[in-house]
Amino acid sequence: MTRIHCVTLPVDDLKRSIAFYRNGLGMGAEEVEEGADHVALELPGGLCLVLILRSEFTQFTKLVRQGDAPKGASECILSFFAASREEVDAVLQSAGAAGGAVAGPAADKPWGYAGYVADPDGHLWEFLWNPRLT
Structure with missing residues (x-):
């Protein structure tokens, strides 16, 4: 069975993106070495989750003859399954405080309680609580 092991996202400013993922979403990250x-x-x-400078990311898209996605274009939605409605709200608040663009308060949807935020480079995140998924 195929399994996803890595997601790679192009970013414009590595240090800014690490601050968002570390401080806003609570993901661990090593300090960026100068020139990384x-x-x-x-x-x-x-x-x-690999964050790579957009200029380097294009090396891979060119291998399959794809054009570069402009900043702010979401080619996928990254979803996080929270343990509770309160966790959804807390993560949205942290992500917004760390520079994310929160799309308003979380709300009930047919698939659960969900909220959305774009990271500093426009990648779309969904934070979802559904008791059937936890």
Whole structure:
């Protein structure tokens, strides 16, 4: 069975993005070495989130003859399954305080209680609580 092990996101400012993911979403990250073009954040469950400078990310899109996605274009939605409604609200608040663009308060949806935020580079995150998923 195929399993996702790593998600790679292009970013414009590595230090700013690490601050968002560390302070806003509580993800651990090592300090960025001077001149580094990427950083890997190890997440629970064996998943890895790689933040890579947009200029380096284009090396990979060119391999498959794709154009570069402009900043703010969401090619995917990254979802986080929270343990409670309160956790959804808390993460949205932290993400907003760390520079994310929160799309308003979380609300009940047919698939659960959800809120949305874009990180500093426009990548869309969904924070979702659904008792059937926890």
